[in-house]
Every structure is written in structure tokens, then in C-alpha cells.
Amino acid sequence: MTRRCFKIKNIKVICTKCGKSYLADILQDRCDDCNEPLEVEMVKKGGIREGNLLKQNMLERYADFFPYFNTINDVSLREGFSPLLESEKLANEIGLGKLYLKNESSNPTWSFKDRGTVTGVLHAIKIGYKKIATVSSGNMAASVAAYGAKSGLKTYVFVSSQIPIEKINPIAIYNPTLVTVEGRYDLIQRQSLRLSNKYGIYMLNSDATFRVEGYKSLAFEICEQTNFDVPDYVLVPNSSGGHIRGIEKGFREFKECGLIKKVPKMVCVQAAGCSPVYNAFIAGADKVERIDKPNTLAHGIENALPLSGNQVLRMLKWNNGLCVSVTDEEIINAQATLAGTGLLLQPESAATLAAVKKLKKEKYFRGDEKVLCVLTGSGLKYTAAFERHELEQYTCKLDEMDSLLGSLQ
Numbered sequence: 001m002t003r004r005c006f007k008i009k010n011i012k013v014i015c016t017k018c019g020k021s022y023l024a025d026i027l028q029d030r031c032d033d034c035n036e037p038l039e040v041e042m043v044k045k046g047g048i049r050e051g052n053l054l055k056q057n058m059l060e061r062y063a064d065f066f067p068y069f070n071t072i073n074d075v076s077l078r079e080g081f082s083p084l085l086e087s088e089k090l091a092n093e094i095g096l097g098k099l100y101l102k103n104e105s106s107n108p109t110w111s112f113k114d115r116g117t118v119t120g121v122l123h124a125i126k127i128g129y130k131k132i133a134t135v136s137s138g139n140m141a142a143s144v145a146a147y148g149a150k151s152g153l154k155t156y157v158f159v160s161s162q163i164p165i166e167k168i169n170p171i172a173i174y175n176p177t178l179v180t181v182e183g184r185y186d187l188i189q190r191q192s193l194r195l196s197n198k199y200g201i202y203m204l205n206s207d208a209t210f211r212v213e214g215y216k217s218l219a220f221e222i223c224e225q226t227n228f229d230v231p232d233y234v235l236v237p238n239s240s241g242g243h244i245r246g247i248e249k250g251f252r253e254f255k256e257c258g259l260i261k262k263v264p265k266m267v268c269v270q271a272a273g274c275s276p277v278y279n280a281f282i283a284g285a286d287k288v289e290r291i292d293k294p295n296t297l298a299h300g301i302e303n304a305l306p307l308s309g310n311q312v313l314r315m316l317k318w319n320n321g322l323c324v325s326v327t328d329e330e331i332i333n334a335q336a337t338l339a340g341t342g343l344l345l346q347p348e349s350a351a352t353l354a355a356v357k358k359l360k361k362e363k364y365f366r367g368d369e370k371v372l373c374v375l376t377g378s379g380l381k382y383t384a385a386f387e388r389h390e391l392e393q394y395t396c397k398l399d400e401m402d403s404l405l406g407s408l409q
């Protein structure tokens with residue numbers, strides 16, 4: 001295992017809007033002046049570490065890009081290194097050059113969140129926090145609860161009262177202090193930030209500076225898995241905006257270090273029932289506005305006022321990226337399409353494939369593009385979505401099996 005000195009005092013975090021810099025050895029996720037999210041300064045020199053992939057964790061393999069962590073801290077649950085599938089069948093059906101599916105449901109708590117939770121928890125420990133917390137509609141709550149249990153930190157999880165019970169149980173099993181709060185997700189998130197200073201709790205919310213850092217690893221893996229011939233487009237379902245920001249930063253750092261030639265165009269995917277970033281993007285605005293009545297079955301991206309929404313707009317501008325919104329019906333169809341390839345993903349993940357289909361149908365894609373969908377989490381997290389599908393099932397008695405099977409031939 002690599003042993004390095006912890007150098008967090010030499011690292012700066014920088015405001016994504018005004019450029020004001022702060023020290024990384026305190027908990028500060030937003031700029032004092034403009035209240036926009038902070039970002040760890042870019043890594044401009046580095047490479048991929050040699051080593052046995054079966055024994056490495058992602059922080060060891062990409063250690064040059066996480067210079068502030070001492071990897072002897074055993075917080076990792078071996079997150080990352082998720083499968084990248086290339087679907088020739090879907091690429092042919094939709095009419096694309098290549099279609100890659102990055103399946104994040106193989107992470108320890110079945111979603112992409114683990115990549116950012118491990119880096120966030122490590123930062124919390126390094127700057128002396130004993131308590132962590134998060135506000136989540138499911139995936140992030142389970143992830144923070146699991147890593148809180150692993151690292152022995154007191155862990156608080158705030159969930160919205162609207163989340164289904166099947167999402168609560170996989171959080172409760174890790175035994176955090178679980179609080180159900182009545183109120184909108186974005187408002188609970190903002191209240192939690194206010195309370196973190198008061199109670200000395202490290203808030204590990206969805207666009208926390210050191211959580212976003214962890215998401216860079218997904219980009220690094222894509223580079224390796226495509227033999228550094230990266231896709232033209234990478235589609236990411238968008239809630240707070242931390243995930244897509246982290247992935248884009250990862251590509252940018254690899255390009256800066258000469259490991260890849262280009263940064264893929266990022267595609268921010270939202271549900272039509274809650275699309276504040278899409279609305280602002282289409283209007284050419286530089287600020288997202290709150291959605292009054294968010295309504296989509298993709299609860300994980302039902303975020304009425306994304307904390308990193310403005311920064312996603314700024315990023316899409318320099319990246320030449322775009323924003324797409326898809327209906328619940330399109331999401332359900334795409335979920336069925338993915339299941340048809342053997343993958344059961346949550347509706348939020350399916351939104352990316354729905355967006356690919358839409359971009360092709362609307363002739364944005366010509367047909368020779370290399371496109372990648374980030375499939376964020378397991379479909380088992382929200383089985384209520386199955387009710388929206390037409391599922392073929394039969395019932396019979398034991399002595400009727402023969403005739404039933406005969407009739408189905």
C-alpha cells in the first residue's frame with residue numbers, strides 16, 4: 001500500500017464563480033462572497049500508478065489526482081472500477097457509432113455515490129470531524145450511512161418524508177441516526193448546511209467540495225476502459241450538479257496531464273417534471289430558477305433548485321455541452337430497453353438512454369458518434385417503478401404447467 005504524507009495544508013479550494021481561494025483544511029463548500037460552490041484546485045501533473053488492479057483501491061491507482069489523501073486510512077469499501085459495457089445491439093438500433101454503458105450499480109451501496117462518499121469521509125476525518133451527515137432521497141443516504149459505519153463516525157441521515165419505505169430500509173440497516181424531515185429536498189439541504197457549523201457536523205451533501213472530487217475517478221476509469229480513446233459525449237442524470245461537475249473535472253485533469261487528447265462533451269440530463277438546469281440552459285440564462293411543483297418518478301433527480309445548478313451552466317458553456325430533458329414515459333421506455341440488454345437500473349439512470357434516443361430522433365446526433373451513458377444506480381433501489389411496466393407473467397397449477405407451456409409455444 002502506498003504511504004504518503006498528508007499535504008492538505010498546501011491544497012487550495014477555489015470559488016467556481018469569482019476565483020477566490022480558501023484553505024482545504026477547513027470545511028467550506030461555498031464562497032463567502034457569491035455563495036457559489038468551491039472546487040479543489042486542478043491537478044496539472046500526474047499519471048496512473050502501476051499496481052495490481054485486484055489489490056488497489058481507486059484512491060491508490062489515481063493517487064496523483066487525490067494528492068491530499070493519505071491512503072493508509074482504511075475507509076475504502078473498494079468503490080469504483082465499475083464495468084463498462086459496449087452495446088453494439090443498442091448502438092445499431094438507435095443509430096450511433098458506439099454506445100457505452102458505465103454501470104455504477106456495482107458499487108458497494110449500489111450507486112455512484114460511494115466514489116464521492118469515500119473522499120468526503122476521508123476529508124472529514126483529516127480535518128478532525130467526528131460526526132458526519134447527509135441529506136438524501138436514497139442513494140447518498142445509504143452510501144454515507146455505510147461509510148459512516150465503516151469509519152466509526154457518528155452519522156446522521158436526513159431523508160425527505162416523501163421517499164418510499166423500500167429506500168429507507170437499506171439506509172437504516174447501517175444504523176445511523178435517521179431523521180425523516182417533512183419538506184422539500186432543496187430546502188432540507190440548505191437548512192442542513194446552516195446547522196453543520198452549529199453542531200460541528202461535517203455535512204456531506206451532494207455537491208460538497210470533496211465529494212465532487214471523488215467523482216473524477218469515474219472519468220479516469222472511462223479513459224482507461226476505452227484505451228484513452230474517450231467518447232464524444234458523456235450523459236449524466238443531474239440533481240444537484242456535483243456528479244457531472246466531478247466527472248468533467250476528471251476528464252479535464254487527465255487532458256491537462258496529457259493522458260487524453262480531448263474532453264468529451266458533457267450532457268446534463270433532467271426529468272421533464274423537474275428541469276431547472278434545462279430551463280435555464282434553453283433560455284440562455286446564467287442562473288437556475290426554482291421549480292414550483294417538481295414531479296417525476298425519477299426521485300433521485302427531483303431537485304427543485306440544484307445547489308450547483310449555476311456552476312453546471314457555466315461548465316456546459318466552456319465544455320460545449322448540452323442539457324436534455326426527458327419525460328417519465330421516455331424514462332420508463334428506456335428502463336425497459338436497458339433491461340432488454342440484461343441491466344436493471346434505476347429510472348434516473350435510464351433517463352440518460354432516453355436522452356440519447358431523443359438526441360438521435362431530433363437529429364442532434366448524426367449517427368457516427370461515440371456516446372456514453374452513466375448508469376448511476378441499481379433498479380432494485382426503487383421497485384415501485386416496475387408497476388409502470390407491462391410485465392409478462394402467468395399463473396397456473398402444477399398439473400397445468402404442461403398445457404400452459406404448450407400454449408405458449
Ligand SMILES: [Zn+2]
Nearest residue numbers: 015018031034
Ligand atoms: Zn466567489
